Amino acid sequence: MRSPLLAAALHSYFKVSSLENLSIEGSFKGKEYIDKMDNASKKTEERDALTITAETDSVYMGVNDPVIVDSGTGKKLSVETASGWEDCVVWNPYGNEGMGFNEFVCAESVKFEPVVTEGGGSWEAKMSLKPGDL
Template identity: 30%
Template sequence: MSISCMKIALPTQYSPCVRPANRQRYRGVAVASLRGDFATLGVSVTEGEGNLPKVVLTSPSGSEADVYLYGGCITSWRLANGKDLLFVRPDAVFNKKKPISGGIPHCFPQFGPGPIQQHGFARNVDWSVFDSESVEGNPGVTLELKDDSYSRSMWDFSFHALYKIILSERSLSTELIIKNTDKKPFSFTTALHTYFHASISGVKVRGLKGCKTLNKDPDPTNPLEGVEESDVVSFPGFVDCVYLDAPGELNLDNGLGDNILISNTNWSDAVLWNPHLQMEACYKDFVCVENAKVLKLF
């Protein structure tokens, strides 16, 4: 079993977790459930963009989060003042023809390029509501995903994924659990590909000094190895870099006046990405700081 947890907070935390076990259960952290009169818990299901169903979490303080069942994708985390800390790209489509480009997409069972489609299939299939609950007065929902003929056509294993999301006044927490329900073992890589709203010229990420790096520019299939030497990582141009054995806490200054503490358990790696001129229309408005497990998890 393996567990991963992630929590984003102002100015406190954003976190993920991973712990291996015999039956390969992967777990990454947030909390939730959908039972009884769940609207009273601050959990509702409504129609979103493209008429796709989405879960809306509303905290007692007035903060909100939107979670699309397609891709199990959190697309918005709005503070009580209306400010959204997540970013959805202007080229995003909500028609199930491609993954939602923005928010917090899943990369599972593969991060990046490999033998199956880029970033795996979990971001372009429908998840379902498994449960909801109030956690210390905060709304939460749990989504689930199981293997089917589509997933097995490219990755021939049986699995059960649970994704818990909890919203509080100034934090968003997630937990991802992947359980091997097959008769044979499997390995996988994974990430939460988080897009933060930002002013890229002012973005600073702290906490990565000394980490081994895999720089995926210019060739993502043959990254260049190195070591991060800077206390503060900025984004003067195109950035696509993996940081191995990253610390449990990173600090993101989004350049818009927000300092976000990203806390995690068992997400062993971090990824920084900004496409620069490859996405000229929007690259100045976001940065991806991702919790990841880029080496195969058994």
């Protein structure tokens, strides 16, 4: 017996000094992503590091190593995936003062493509955060 399909995400919100001080590094360049702000169109990322200059909601396939870099604080935070998480969602409600858009970024560890487990089976994913200095 097969279980229902499973997709998962850890909705991780990271405080930043300001979006103008933020960059998100990782293996983004050349990866396919779904731009939910553009009718869920599929695109290929051309940047080495991401910056937030507009409302953002993107699913990056095959990216599980984002590093949140805040030049305003001189700190970085590495999202390290041990297993299970294969993708990354980057989200920010740019321009929405009520949500404090300029003070955070969401970089979610995601398993976008559904997993099917056998009856009684399970799926596991692990992620850790590693803070550091620039």
